[in-house]
Amino acid sequence: MSDDLPLGRLEDLPADYVDALRALNLVPLWPSLRAVLPPARPRPATQATHWSYQALRPLLLRAGELTPIEKAERRVLVLANPGHGLENMKASPAMYLGMQLLLPGEWAPSHRHTPNAVRMVVEGEGAWTTVDGEKCPMSRGDLILTPTGLWHEHGHDGSAPVVWLDVLDLPLVYYMEASYHVNGTRQAQRSERGDRAYTRGGMVPTPVFGRAGKRYPMLRYPWAEARAALLALAEDQPALESVQITYVNPETGEDAENILGFHALMLRPGQTLTLPARSPAQVFHLIEGSVDVQVATDTPKAFTLAEADTCCAPGYTPVTLRNRAAQAPAFVFVADESPLHRKLGVYETR
Template identity: 70%
Template sequence: MQELGRLEDLPEAYRAALTEQNLVPLWPSLRAVLPPGKPIPRTRPICWPYQGLRSLLLQAGELTPIEKAERRVLVLANPGHGLEKMQASATIYLGMQLLLPGEWAPAHRHTPNAVRMIVEGDGAYTTVEGEKCPMSRGDLILTPTGLWHEHGHDGDQPVVWLDVLDLPLVYYMEASYVTEGKAQTVTSEANDQAYQRGGVVPTPMFNRAGQPFPMLRYPWVDVRAVLEALALSQPDIEAVQVAYVNPETGADCQKILGFSALMLRPGERLQLPARSCAMVFHQIEGGADVSLEGHQFSLAEADTCCIPGYTPVTLANRSKDHAAFVFIADDAPLQKKLGLYEVRT
């Protein structure tokens, strides 16, 4: 590929004249923004082991009352983007949030989309637009853009969940903000039971046109059962994986980030091709080894890792006797809408 001119090749007086008028020559930086063949990611492969994180999170509960924190969260930051940027990848924010017994995280709504993957504990709940969603380990709860939500805890043990937001993208677009609110009145319980069986939805379906997110809670007990049934009914399937979708349309459950659950059968080794999107793996049950170019992570339950885009990955279940279950987040829905999504084999 042709070598381009450098900035220092230009006369100093010319460079000063450009700067004076807020102009920048493209050619010295062209290869940086349009590298040959594939992007140069800032996202680094990184793992956040839960046990070390958990002790610091519980210590945060002792040091900072909920009234002083509003949301008591430790952000899982990728050093490739700079810790101050609070990014796990270019588009994904991750945070581990703690709610102690008797606490209430006040109602607000914001422009970034969020989901909660429950890591440990029982007795807590999220109320979204008046719909009360109980939290149990492995459950996925949506808090989409613009919807009021708050968190409460009626149990007796700490509850921890993983927040996954498209905050970096929304912040980059200068569209990120929050609106504070008052405590919500609970008007209904979680509506997940109405969508328990594929192929059927409450009727009349189109009366729900004003609710783009008809299902806000995806119970892990149901998702796990679907994965086990899929593995049993299709033993030759390449990957036992299900996507979290809008049950009325079949589209991704949110518009920017995508979410799925993967079952690794006992002793299974699964090779994933290089995809253009970065991926987050969170271990729900069991243990898995994650291998990629020059890196290997051994995930135990509740561990989380991030893999850059355009990187082939191998997942291996360490157990020969029990299945392992992994939650996956990526920005494939956004990339597909923009026509950027690729799979390289």
């Protein structure tokens, strides 16, 4: 059967027949068949989109003047993809992105919810997130997990505004009609922490009565460690093209969270790296340096990422990253939908 053969349209059918179908909650498939099963590859609604941090930052700070934290709970500007409709608050089919502002002395109260979240710290010092009783300090580039069902709250003991990028699988969990939250009271903070216990690769804590067995043993991934790991990898393997690490559960080696994947990528000085077309959508957030991004959609898009800028690319699309600096590496935080695609059996590379 040729894909070129036009299929029957809804308007080809008699109105009384269409009305009779509707009255019984029935729909003919063939007028919509090509839309839901397009030939050869999907037709993503996700548009390659760039959010400049310098452009959004004044508006985020103004939100701090306009809306007290008590009226916001979470003071966030959502990075919304126009291809999905801004009001739907999606960066991609499964990813939500938000820039969150916390001012000195503020407290974003404790809650838990079904969507999984991570925080990528963008600017400021002195803030912390308490997750499941563990106080996680927040510094630029740190990745902090707040997985499904775990209590979390944010506080700020510093003297300047703190901003972080929230990445959630909210669009997917909402689509599944499984999204809800529960508010709680201020958490008692445990003295124990997990980030240093798992910092050294290949070594995990082993209490004599057996392994810890927590689903989320590591909640904070310090940027200083990720950056050092990338620099060591680049130095030790000079021929390695993609200098990248993935944030994993150190007890199992599996993805740190269930639905979205998180990675840190280093571009060597002057390096151009083309990522192959893969099925999941991706988000790039520049931690350090200056990077040109080309997204090879049907109408190709190109952006220059300055530090703290964020962009997204639809799946099934090659993306080329170029480090604009000839003398210094660039560091990019990458979030994608790869764990979801792998679990569903639809992951592919072209």
